[in-house]
Amino acid sequence: MSGGQAWRGNWRVRLYERVRERGYDSLTAFANARPTASLVALAEELGPDDVVGVQVLNGLLSEAEQRKQVTRFVRDALVREMSECLPDGWPAVLDDANRFKVAKAFGSWIADTPETHKERARQVRTSLLATPPPPGWRPLGPDDELLLSLLPDEEV
Amino acid sequence: MRANSPGARGTGLLLVLALLSNACASLGPPPGRGMSLHYTPREATGRAVGPGRVERDARSSTLAAHVAFLGAVNEVSTSSRHVSSELSRLKASVPGIANAGNDIFVRYVDYGERQQRWIDAELAAATRLAIAASEVEDPDTQLALLRLAGPRLEAAMMGSLLLAVWFDFLNLTDTALSRHFQGVETLFMNMDRVQKMLEPAMTALSSLEPQQVEAAAQDVPALLGHLTGEFSVLREAIRKGAEVLQKALALKEAMEALTLLSALSVSLPRLLPRAGPATLGMSFSVGANGMMMGTRMVVSAEWVEMMRQLVRAGVLSVPAVSAAVRIQAGQVMMAEAHGELPRGVREALGDSPEVRGMHVTGKAGAGMAEPPRHHVMPKEFREWFEKRGFTGEMDIDEFCVRLERAHHEAIHGGGDWRLGRIWPGEWNRMIMEALYEAEITAGRMLMRNEVLDIVAYRMERYGIPMEFTRWRGQ
Numbered sequence: 109m110s111g112g113q114a115w116r117g118n119w120r121v122r123l124y125e126r127v128r129e130r131g132y133d134s135l136t137a138f139a140n141a142r143p144t145a146s147l148v149a150l151a152e153e154l155g156p157d158d159v160v161g162v163q164v165l166n167g168l169l170s171e172a173e174q175r176k177q178v179t180r181f182v183r184d185a186l187v188r189e190m191s192e193c194l195p196d197g198w199p200a201v202l203d204d205a206n207r208f209k210v211a212k213a214f215g216s217w218i219a220d221t222p223e224t225h226k227e228r229a230r231q232v233r234t235s236l237l238a239t240p241p242p243p244g245w246r247p248l249g250p251d252d253e254l255l256l257s258l259l260p261d262e263e264v
Numbered sequence: 265m266r267a268n269s270p271g272a273r274g275t276g277l278l279l280v281l282a283l284l285s286n287a288c289a290s291l292g293p294p295p296g297r298g299m300s301l302h303y304t305p306r307e308a309t310g311r312a313v314g315p316g317r318v319e320r321d322a323r324s325s326t327l328a329a330h331v332a333f334l335g336a337v338n339e340v341s342t343s344s345r346h347v348s349s350e351l352s353r354l355k356a357s358v359p360g361i362a363n364a365g366n367d368i369f370v371r372y373v374d375y376g377e378r379q380q381r382w383i384d385a386e387l388a389a390a391t392r393l394a395i396a397a398s399e400v401e402d403p404d405t406q407l408a409l410l411r412l413a414g415p416r417l418e419a420a421m422m423g424s425l426l427l428a429v430w431f432d433f434l435n436l437t438d439t440a441l442s443r444h445f446q447g448v449e450t451l452f453m454n455m456d457r458v459q460k461m462l463e464p465a466m467t468a469l470s471s472l473e474p475q476q477v478e479a480a481a482q483d484v485p486a487l488l489g490h491l492t493g494e495f496s497v498l499r500e501a502i503r504k505g506a507e508v509l510q511k512a513l514a515l516k517e518a519m520e521a522l523t524l525l526s527a528l529s530v531s532l533p534r535l536l537p538r539a540g541p542a543t544l545g546m547s548f549s550v551g552a553n554g555m556m557m558g559t560r561m562v563v564s565a566e567w568v569e570m571m572r573q574l575v576r577a578g579v580l581s582v583p584a585v586s587a588a589v590r591i592q593a594g595q596v597m598m599a600e601a602h603g604e605l606p607r608g609v610r611e612a613l614g615d616s617p618e619v620r621g622m623h624v625t626g627k628a629g630a631g632m633a634e635p636p637r638h639h640v641m642p643k644e645f646r647e648w649f650e651k652r653g654f655t656g657e658m659d660i661d662e663f664c665v666r667l668e669r670a671h672h673e674a675i676h677g678g679g680d681w682r683l684g685r686i687w688p689g690e691w692n693r694m695i696m697e698a699l700y701e702a703e704i705t706a707g708r709m710l711m712r713n714e715v716l717d718i719v720a721y722r723m724e725r726y727g728i729p730m731e732f733t734r735w736r737g738q
Contacts, residue, residue, distance in 0.1 A: 114727035147725065160727030207706050208714055215702030215718060216725075219694050233705060 114160040123167055126154040135167040136175070139184070143249035146192035147185075165220055179261050182225045184250040186232070189217045191246075200243035210237075232258045326403040329577035332570040333394050333410050336417055336580075339567075341387050344380065344424050347431050347525060351376050354434055360442035361434065365452065369437065372455050376430050382470045383423045389657040390416040396658060399713045405720040407577055408730040412662055414579040415477045419469040422481045422584065425591055426462055426469075428526035429491055433458050436498060439522055445502045454498055461490060474734070481584035485591055488527060495528055527591045550612045555589065562593045568612055575614030582615045589613065637664040637733060640719055642692040653712030661735035663719075665728055695722055 123135065130153075132138040139150060147161035154164065165185065172181035190197075193213035199206035214233045221229040235258055247255045354361050354373055361369040393413035397406040437455060440446045465487055468480035549556045554564040571588075574580040586605045605613075641649050641660040649660045698718055703710055710718070723730055 161725035162727070165725075208702075208710075208717075211702040211706035211710075212714075212718055212721065214705040215698040215700070216721065218701040219698035219722075230701075233701075237705070 113158040114155075114163065116158070119159070119163050120167070123154065123159060123163055126159065130154075134171055135164065136171045139164070139168055140249075143184075144187060144191045144246075146188050148192060150188075162220075169222065177261075178222065178225060179228075179259060180250050182221055182229060183247075183252075183255050183259050185220060186213075186217050186229075186255065187247045187249060187252070189213045189220075194246075197244035197246035198241050202240070228259060322403040325573075325577070326406045328573045329407065329410055329579060330394065330397060332573035332577075333413070333417070333579060334391075335566075335570050336421070336574060337387055337390050337394065339570075340383075340417070340420050340424050343428065344383055344387065344420075347376075347424065347427055348380050350431055350435070350525065351380065354431075354438055357438050357442065360438035364441040365448035368448075368452055369434075369441070369455070372430075372434055372437075372459065375459060376427060376434065379423060379427050379430070379466055379470075383420045383427065386416040386420040386423075386470075386472075389413070390420065393657055396713070400716055400720075402717060402720050404724070404730050405716055407579075408720075408732055410577060410579045412732050413657070414574075414581075415472060415474045416657070417574075418481055418580055418584045419472065419477045421588060422477075422484050423466065423469045425484065425527060425588065426465060426487075429488065429528055430458070430462060432524045432526045432528050433491075433495065433498075435522060435525075436495070436502070440502050446505045450501075454494075458491065458494060461487065461494070472734075473736075478581055478584060481581075481587050485587050488591055492528055527594065550608060555593075555609065555612065557593045563589060572612065572614035575619055576616075578619065582610060582613065582619060585613050586610065637666055637735060638691070639664050639735065640691075640695070640723060640728070640732075641715075642696060643735075644692070645696060649715070652710055652715050654715070658712065663732050664735045665723075665731065666733060667728075691726070695719060698722055 127133075127135050127138050130138060132141070138154075139145075142150060142153075145153075147164055150164045151159045151161045168184070169178070169181055172178045190213055193209050193216070199209070202210070218226060218229050218233070241254055245254065351373055355370060356362055361373060390413040393409050393416070397409035397413075400406055400409070433455065437451050440451055441448065465480050465484060468476045471477065550568070552565065553561065554566075555562045555568055571580065571585045575582055575585055586609075589605060589609070639660055640663050641654065643660060646660060654660050695718075699710065699715060702714075702718055720730060
């Protein structure tokens with residue numbers, strides 16, 4: 109975790125410097141090359157002391173808006189949230205402990221989802237809880253089949 | 265391992281039980297054991313806090329801090345219980361305190377018992393926080409909870425050292441009263457003076473305001489120096505009175521029977537023959553068995569190790585632990601009562617630039633106002649959090665963070681979250697949403713440790729260091 113340095117100076121400039129240093133021309137390209145890495149892992153790679161998850165998320169959202177790929181961004185965010193909260197994939201049994209892990213992932217994901225997509229995100233949660241995916245299900249990227257069926261692209 | 269699974273809770277409980285049933289190294293004169301403990305003062309354990317460290321290391325160092333914390337609580341509790349039973353004995357002491365001068369001395373025992381009560385209350389709160397820490401999974405959160413309990417432990421530790429001194433004065437007075445070595449009025453006035461000397465430190469320690477506790481802790485050795493002087497004068501006066509009364513023999517007997525509970529036993533010059541403080545000119549050394557002052561053991565290796573863990577974890581401060589060591593060493597009479605311990609000794613106690621840095625964090629710099637504090641669990645939702653167990657020492661007021669300038673500017677800049685800055689309104693909206701949606705997903709109310717888990721998770725995402733401070737009502 110950062111000791112507070114992450115918000116000093118112009119973090120956007122810093123973020124893009126780091127992305128370019130690593131040979132990518134966009135944050136999205138950097139993230140796409142690591143489709144299941146958690147936000148913490150992405151931030152850690154870009155700057156263990158001065159980049160934090162929400163900045164990466166923010167940068168990804170800005171790029172997605174420009175590219176009109178916000179829905180894909182929302183799916184991408186869920187994949188990363190699941191990597192962190194449910195590293196072994198969807199639990200076989202939704203006991204109290206596992207239910208909390210799922211709750212933490214969805215709660216966090218919905219809070220980070222832009223207003224335009226919040227309601228759809230809530231519906232995805234409802235569907236997944238009502239009809240659970242196979243145990244161990246771990247989307248490997250925003251184009252995961254099940255995820256795409258639950259939250260298809262609408263943008264042109 | 266889930267934090268709230270029965271297994272994890274069982275482990276936490278076992279830990280507590282194991283420590284409670286296992287008397288830990290005592291702070292007082294050296295115990296005869298502890299030879300097998302490997303003591304390595306400069307052992308590299310990596311950074312106490314910081315990014316990028318290996319999770320496993322974090323867990324094991326957090327566990328070590330946890331064990332040390334419970335050990336320290338247990339030790340202070342043991343000494344506190346001892347003083348407590350001794351106070352009850354004095355209260356019933358006939359013909360001493362219990363009936364001398366129309367019971368006027370009983371109030372001084374009562375004063376001791378009042379101090380006893382706050383010390384016990386702090387120890388109980390510190391224990392509850394340690395148990396709460398054992399129920400969460402994230403090592404950073406565990407440490408944050410232990411750090412939250414730090415000032416309570418520090419206050420109880422210093423408070424009980426002072427309480428033991430108070431008891432020693434009472435005990436000496438009791439001896440003098442029961443054998444009529446000195447006038448009731450003189451003894452009464454003397455106790456009154458000592459109480460006035462103790463009062464400010466006791467008030468500051470029981471305030472729980474970390475800065476006050478720390479400042480008071482640092483002053484305790486000097487205070488003890490003055491009290492040692494007082495004690496020695498009183499004892500001398502009693503001795504002279506006894507000579508006049510031809511009771512020297514009885515006095516000798518009485519004085520020999522008098523056991524001092526406090527650190528006065530090391531700081532006082534020997535009664536007969538009289539000599540200067542034995543500690544002057546001697547030097548500290550750190551060895552395999554503990555910390556030595558000349559040839560005398562000051563504190564055991566276990567105690568040093570316990571303190572080192574707590575200092576490195578940021579739970580106790582170097583100045584407070586140093587003060588405790590100086591008191592045990594009887595160094596309170598030395599001119600440099602405000603000075604520091606030798607570097608080697610401080611290092612053995614876990615001191616390092618990083619550790620010092622931890623305690624400076626949050627202060628914007630000399631002469632500058634402290635950064636504003638913000639509740640990480642929004643105070644507008646106090647009731648919501650209370651229902652989920654955030655009460656008492658886990659009140660949401662205990663969980664404030666200082667937002668530094670860069671964070672803070674955003675508030676005045678209009679708090680546009682699109683600028684990617686944190687501002688309190690944005691944080692509050694986000695954290696409540698994450699918690700509400702988690703409850704909806706779980707289909708039940710979240711437990712306290714689960715709320716804390718989510719809050720810690722979001723703090724990490726926002727780059728808010730997990731350094732909690734108390735709300736001071738701005």
